[in-house]
Every structure is written in structure tokens, then in C-alpha cells.
Amino acid sequence: MDEKRFLAEKFEANRAHLRAVAYRMLGSTSEVDDAVQETWLRLSRSDTSAVENLGGWLTTVVARVCLDMLRSRKSRREEPMGPHVPEPVADDTHGRDAEMADSVGAALLVVLETLAPAERLAFVLHDMFAVPFEEIAPIVGRTPAAARQLASRARRRVQGTPPPDTDFGRQKNIVDAFLKASREGDFDGLLALLDPDVVFRADSAAQRLGSLAEIRGAAAVAETFKGRAQSAKPALVDGALAIAVILGGEPRIVVWLTMKADRIAGIEAMADAERLSGFDLELLDK
Structure with missing residues (x-):
């Protein structure tokens, strides 16, 4: 059996699963077809000889495709028109789309769209x-x-x-205090906000801007952020509370904080422009 035929048979064996993943991600049968077709195209162009779990590999690929489609869909909505309404499903040539939709539930799909x-x-x-x-x-x-x-x-x-507003408000207060202490060079203030075992990590793009790849411990992290964050503001990034540095109207760095109780236990900095362009970002202090 030649490799292309082998891959086609494996893909067909996973097609129903890929459609199920895509439908829950997209809520649109026409987009499901596009996502599954794109997944096949990526499979046919890829060297999968080292892939041990082809089903898992395909799930990852269709998820990436769907994520790109969701972000593209969001960026096309220039006027607020409310959430995308999931398409009703009728039986088609695949024969199981209506059953698939019933198993998800229209109400759940509407919530997922938010x-x-x-x-x-x-x-x-x-x-x-x-x-x-x-x-x-x-x-x-x-x-x-x-x-x-x-x-x-x-x-x-x-x-x-x-999540309760008090939860969000508490975390926002921690972010605001962190930025204030950073701007003012308040080492003790930073130290009080950091978990003793805090870990800072930066992607390769942030490292090219002068950051270390990893910093461990409250004292070292506090020293790193002391006197910085002059252009940083709190933001929602893909719905998560974060810190963003905007220059020339574009996000240059996004920093996510992982909270543990009332202290910052993890800091993750990303500066990769291509990845940042795909995030849904809203500044909280403008």
C-alpha cells in the first residue's frame, strides 16, 4: 500500500472525530467542512513518519485550523452584531451531522460562541x-x-x-500594584507581591529584546522588573487578565501573570509578533 493511500485511510478513520471537534469549535457545518478539508491538506503535505499517534496529531491540526478560523471570524466583525448563531444541522451525505448537533445541544453552542x-x-x-x-x-x-x-x-x-467580580477585582488590584511598584522602582513593593518561588519565562522574541529565558525566585524577578513597565498597561488578552505593552498602536509584548492566593507565582512574557497578532486584546486602562 502506498503512503498516500495509507494516510487517506487513516484520515477517513478519524473523519467523524475531526468533524465532532470542529463542530464544537465552530458551530457551523460549512466551516466544519472547510476545517476538515484543510486538515487533510496539511496531512497530505506533512512528513508524519515520526508521528506515533496520528489521531492526536490530526486533533491538534484541526484545532489549530479552527482557532485560526475563529480569530478570523472575530476580526471580520467590524460592527457589534451579537454572537455568531450556530447553524441548524440537517442530515447530509455524512449521515450523522444531525445526531452530532443533538449531542452538543444548541444552548451549549450559543454559550460557546460567547x-x-x-x-x-x-x-x-x-x-x-x-x-x-x-x-x-x-x-x-x-x-x-x-x-x-x-x-x-x-x-x-x-x-x-x-468568576465573581471580587475575584477579578482582587487580581486586577494585584496587577495594578505590580505595575505601580515596577514603574516606581519599589523593590520591596514588588517583593511583597511575588510568591517566593515565582518563575519568569520569556519567549525567544522577548529574549531578543534583552530578556533572560528564565528567572527564578522573588528577589531575582523583583530586581528584573524594578524601574520598568513604563509603557505597560493592564489588559484582557483572549479573555484573560494580563499586561500589555502597546507601541505604535500594536502590541509589542504581552505578559501573563499566574496567581497563587494573593501573590504572583508565574510570569510569562511573549513578544512574537505573529502570535500576538492573533490574540483578542482589550486595554483596561486607556
Whole structure:
């Protein structure tokens, strides 16, 4: 059996699963077809000889495709028209689309449409298809801990129990205090906000701007941020509280903070322009 035929048979064996993932991500049968077709094209152009779990590889690819489509869909909406309404499904040549839609439920799809793209992906892959956060993280360009937070936030909204305003307000106060201490060069103020075992990590683009790849410990991290953050502002990035540096109207650096109790336990800096352009970013202090 030649390789192309072998891949085609494996793809067909996974087609129903890929359609299920795409439908929960997109809520549109026409876009599902496009996403699954794009997944096949990427498979046919890829060297999968070293792939041990082809089903998992295909799930990752279709998720990436759907995430790009969700972000593109969002960027095309220049006027507020409310959430995208999931398409009703009738039986088609695949014969199982109506059954697939029934298994999801129109009400759930409507709620999923209110989520930020990365939140939706994390929730769908983890809660509906048991994909580990270690595999979700690189798809959304975040750490496993941050991917877990995305899914948790989405889960609360799906269950109708959004995080209390006091929770968000408390975390926003910590971010504001961190930025204030950083700008003023207040080492002790920074130290008080940081968990003793805090870890700072930076992507390769941030490293090219002068950052170290990793810094561990409250004292070292406080020293790093002392006197900085002059152009940084609190922001919502894909629905998550973060810090953004905007220059020339474009995001240059995004920093995510992982909270532990009332202290900052993790800091993740990203400056990769291509990845930043795909995020949904809203400044909180303009």
C-alpha cells in the first residue's frame, strides 16, 4: 500500500472525530467542512513518519485550523452584531451531522460562541475530548498552567457561574500594584507581591529584546522588573487578565501573570509578533 493511500485511510478513520471537534469549535457545518478539508491538506503535505499517534496529531491540526478560523471570524466583525448563531444541522451525505448537533445541544453552542477563541479551544479539547493541557498549551501559545486557566474560566461561564467580580477585582488590584511598584522602582513593593518561588519565562522574541529565558525566585524577578513597565498597561488578552505593552498602536509584548492566593507565582512574557497578532486584546486602562 502506498503512503498516500495509507494516510487517506487513516484520515477517513478519524473523519467523524475531526468533524465532532470542529463542530464544537465552530458551530457551523460549512466551516466544519472547510476545517476538515484543510486538515487533510496539511496531512497530505506533512512528513508524519515520526508521528506515533496520528489521531492526536490530526486533533491538534484541526484545532489549530479552527482557532485560526475563529480569530478570523472575530476580526471580520467590524460592527457589534451579537454572537455568531450556530447553524441548524440537517442530515447530509455524512449521515450523522444531525445526531452530532443533538449531542452538543444548541444552548451549549450559543454559550460557546460567547467565549474568546482560546478559551473555547481549551474548554472543547480538554473537557469534551480529554486532551491534556500539555498538548493544548502550544496550540494557544501558552503554558499548560495558563491553558488550564483558560479552560477553567470557560467552564465557569458554560456552567452559568462566572468568576465573581471580587475575584477579578482582587487580581486586577494585584496587577495594578505590580505595575505601580515596577514603574516606581519599589523593590520591596514588588517583593511583597511575588510568591517566593515565582518563575519568569520569556519567549525567544522577548529574549531578543534583552530578556533572560528564565528567572527564578522573588528577589531575582523583583530586581528584573524594578524601574520598568513604563509603557505597560493592564489588559484582557483572549479573555484573560494580563499586561500589555502597546507601541505604535500594536502590541509589542504581552505578559501573563499566574496567581497563587494573593501573590504572583508565574510570569510569562511573549513578544512574537505573529502570535500576538492573533490574540483578542482589550486595554483596561486607556
